[in-house]
Amino acid sequence: METIDHLLVSYVFARNYWFKLLTKAVELMLVDALIEANDYLGISLHAHDPEDFWKLDDTIIKTIETAPNNELKKAKEIIQRIRRRELYKIHHHLIPYSYLVSTNMRNGVNLPNLRNGPMMHHHILDGFCNQYSVPKDKLEHFKNITAQDIVCSQKSSEVLLKEEDVAVSNVKIDLTRGKDNPLESIKFFKDFGCDEKFPITDDRVSHLLPAYNEDRIVRVYAKKPELVDVVSEAFENLQMRMYGEKTQVHETPKRKRIRSN
Structure with a gap:
């Protein structure tokens, strides 16, 4: 029973955290920003050389934000929207905490305290x-x-x-x-x-x-x-x-x- 408990809890976490609506919105916006900046920064070219690939970290976001170049204007605007929380829009629906309890998903599983967390309510x-x-x-x-x-x-x-x-x-x-x-x-x-x-x-x-x-x-x-x-x-x-x-x-x-x- 503990085996299936772990699988079900993993599903709930995947749906409400790893694939959370806001998380995906930020991810989609970051992808758009990188695509807009690719022609100027040559981001995709670094993927073919391991010595260059490891340098592709979060600093590229700061590079886009602080660059004075007009070529990065669209990419910079997208990053600034993320900073202002002006994300792509969608309906947001979360599973309430009571659902976890009622379906016995917590049996034998050490879940973090979510009672006061975001899964307690539905958000719009x-x-x-x-x-x-x-x-x-x-x-x-x-x-x-x-x-x-x-x-x-x-x-x-x-x-x-x-x-x-x-x-x-x-x-x-x-x-x-x-x-x-x-x-x-x-x-x-x-x-x-x-x-x-x-x-x-x-x-x-x-x-x-x-x-x-x-x-x-x-x-x-x-x-x-x-x-x-x-x-x-x-x-x-x-x-x-x-x-x-x-x-x-x-x-x-x-x-x-x-x-x-």
């Missing part, structure tokens, strides 16, 4: 698009969503979206074995020094184990606050075209859309 950011989990019957043949998919799903608007207006994050989280059950690859021994190994079936562990072992989440960010409404609508159109329904967490509240304009 001002101005967002949304996210959805890929339906389980569509997981096998799922292809990553791109900014082009979002732009091509725009039907009508006064503003014409461009790919550079949208950022898409395709998140894949599993229990170390992709769509396969990790317990099927684990063998157990009766006692120390015993050479005979045996499997343990799911029903002997718990009846609360997940029916599926893989999660794919699509998140769409609007790079500019004034485009939240347009990107949100295009994202919903994409879901309707792919699945015949809106599979996102919930619709973007109109008051949030208005506030972001």
Whole structure:
């Protein structure tokens, strides 16, 4: 039971910390900044020489911020937005602490004290698009969503979206074995020094184990606050075209859309 506890806790941490919405927003913005600076700084050229590659550390961000060159203006603006917390916008939804307790994920696992932490509540950011989990019957043949998919799903608007207006994050989280059950690859021994190994079936562990072992989440960010409404609508159109329904967490509240304009 402790084995599956560790796997489930790892999943929760992956979804709410390592792949946290704000973390991914900063990551996407840093990537955009590095791409904008690449032609001038030749960042990608250092990847081919180990003696140069190890020098690519966080100091490159400070180099972009302090450079007087006009060639780095766009990259610098993105870094400054991160400093001001003007991140790409999306809906932010976290699993409450009570969920961890009710599903017995803490049994035998030394979790940090999260009771007063960010997982205790649901948070909504001002101005967002949304996210959805890929339906389980569509997981096998799922292809990553791109900014082009979002732009091509725009039907009508006064503003014409461009790919550079949208950022898409395709998140894949599993229990170390992709769509396969990790317990099927684990063998157990009766006692120390015993050479005979045996499997343990799911029903002997718990009846609360997940029916599926893989999660794919699509998140769409609007790079500019004034485009939240347009990107949100295009994202919903994409879901309707792919699945015949809106599979996102919930619709973007109109008051949030208005506030972001």
